[in-house]
Amino acid sequence: xxxxxxILFDDAVSRQWHPFALxxxxxxxxxxxxxxxxxxxxLFGARCVAHLGPAHLAGFEEGDAPAVVPYAxxxxxxxxxxxxxxxxxxxxSGEMWRARRGGSGAxxxxxxxxxxxxxxxxxxxxxxxxxxxPTMLDxxxxxxxxxxxxxxxxxxxxxxxAQTTADVAGLFPDAPPAELPAGAFxxxxxxxxxxxxxxxEPGVVFDLTKGPVWLDDGVQVKAFTRMAGPAxxxxxxxxxxxxxxxxSIGEGCRIRGEFAESVCLNWxxxxxxxxIGHAYLGAWVNLGAETTNSDLKNNYGTVRLWTPSGERxxxxxxxxxxxxxxxxxxxGLLLNTGTVVGAGSNLFGAAMPPxxxxxxxxxxxxxxxxxxxxxxxxxxxxxxARRNVELSDEAAxxxxxxxxxxxxxxxx
Numbered sequence: 001x002x003x004x005x006x007i008l009f010d011d012a013v014s015r016q017w018h019p020f021a022l023x024x025x026x027x028x029x030x031x032x033x034x035x036x037x038x039x040x041x042x043l044f045g046a047r048c049v050a051h052l053g054p055a056h057l058a059g060f061e062e063g064d065a066p067a068v069v070p071y072a073x074x075x076x077x078x079x080x081x082x083x084x085x086x087x088x089x090x091x092x093s094g095e096m097w098r099a100r101r102g103g104s105g106a107x108x109x110x111x112x113x114x115x116x117x118x119x120x121x122x123x124x125x126x127x128x129x130x131x132x133x134p135t136m137l138d139x140x141x142x143x144x145x146x147x148x149x150x151x152x153x154x155x156x157x158x159x160x161x162a163q164t165t166a167d168v169a170g171l172f173p174d175a176p177p178a179e180l181p182a183g184a185f186x187x188x189x190x191x192x193x194x195x196x197x198x199x200x201e202p203g204v205v206f207d208l209t210k211g212p213v214w215l216d217d218g219v220q221v222k223a224f225t226r227m228a229g230p231a232x233x234x235x236x237x238x239x240x241x242x243x244x245x246x247x248s249i250g251e252g253c254r255i256r257g258e259f260a261e262s263v264c265l266n267w268x269x270x271x272x273x274x275x276i277g278h279a280y281l282g283a284w285v286n287l288g289a290e291t292t293n294s295d296l297k298n299n300y301g302t303v304r305l306w307t308p309s310g311e312r313x314x315x316x317x318x319x320x321x322x323x324x325x326x327x328x329x330x331x332g333l334l335l336n337t338g339t340v341v342g343a344g345s346n347l348f349g350a351a352m353p354p355x356x357x358x359x360x361x362x363x364x365x366x367x368x369x370x371x372x373x374x375x376x377x378x379x380x381x382x383x384x385a386r387r388n389v390e391l392s393d394e395a396a397x398x399x400x401x402x403x404x405x406x407x408x409x410x411x412x
Contacts, residue, residue: 091170
């Protein structure tokens with residue numbers, strides 16, 4: 001069987017997943033224990049060779065992520081599976097797809113057209129398909145797979161815990177009982193999965209009553225941490241103490257304090273106390289000591305959230321903050337329920353910022369000005385160097401394009 005190439009694409013829905021869509025493709029957002037790309041690669045046994053996305057994402061660079069290319073330049077050679085960044089096929093669906101696939105045809109997930117299989121020698125779908133695949137009516141030869149489609153940006157937060165449980169069950173169906181060092185404890189019936197070179201100090205407690213906990217390779221969990229599942233901690237991350245519950249944490253992070261029902265991408269620094277709840281933090285977010293968000297309104301009503309198409313009712317009673325890539329906060333910053341902070345913003349001072357902060361903003365409270373792109377890139381370069389990560393010219397160029405895109409949007 002020829003090698004299969006996987007290509008993820010952002011459609012008109014995932015392109016609205018702000019504040020994240022300005023600086024990264026949807027397939028590089030974490031949901032449960034994996035990014036969409038990493039999960040799809042495991043499910044289908046194929047390497048993702050490209051993200052199809054808008055021009056301002058060209059040059060995106062992070063770890064082993066593939067390049068972002070224009071929709072019109074979709075790969076044309078070999079067997080190709082084009083899959084929406086919003087698709088979350090269930091574990092085992094890769095084998096199901098291989099058994100059922102034939103010639104060219106749609107992939108349907110959760111009743112929605114989620115992709116297209118193009119065998120070698122057949123063309124890629126036209127660019128219009130990637131914009132709105134659910135409108136395609138001809139499903140002849142379609143393969144239907146179990147799973148679901150993410151539709152709203154807040155679902156990346158609200159559904160992440162259940163997805164972590166599914167991810168652990170799918171990968172470790174027969175996980176043996178974990179062996180803990182002296183002085184560490186667990187209770188509950190779900191799995192505790194411990195990777196290689198994991199260090200757990202005495203005084204750590206794992207609550208497995210509501211879901212599993214997966215500590216990936218190289219994780220450190222410091223004393224006086226209480227971690228309640230479902231939770232995932234990514235490779236090389238350090239939990240410095242505090243109460244974590246239903247958390248999904250990326251690689252290379254530093255997390256301390258209260259972190260509940262929340263997700264963060266790679267290289268997030270929350271090294272001090274403070275409550276972060278029902279939140280989603282982009283890569284390279286740095287929270288000053290005691291930065292705290294509200295996630296519940298005083299009237300217990302549903303939370304409204306800023307979106308590019310206007311403020312929306314999430315239907316959720318608990319929604320915290322959504323912080324884009326490279327956001328930084330000063331000491332003691334307070335964030336209101338349902339706050340959205342655009343990528344590259346630097347917020348400080350005693351005044352609470354507005355519920356929507358445009359990308360690349362600088363200041364305190366409502367007194368916000370545009371963050372100069374050269375100053376932003378200089379700070380980003382220094383912050384990344386502290387973790388021995390280089391901001392390449394290509395990645396810097398992509399962030400500059402994101403800054404320019406945000407300026408154009410602010411003038412519309």
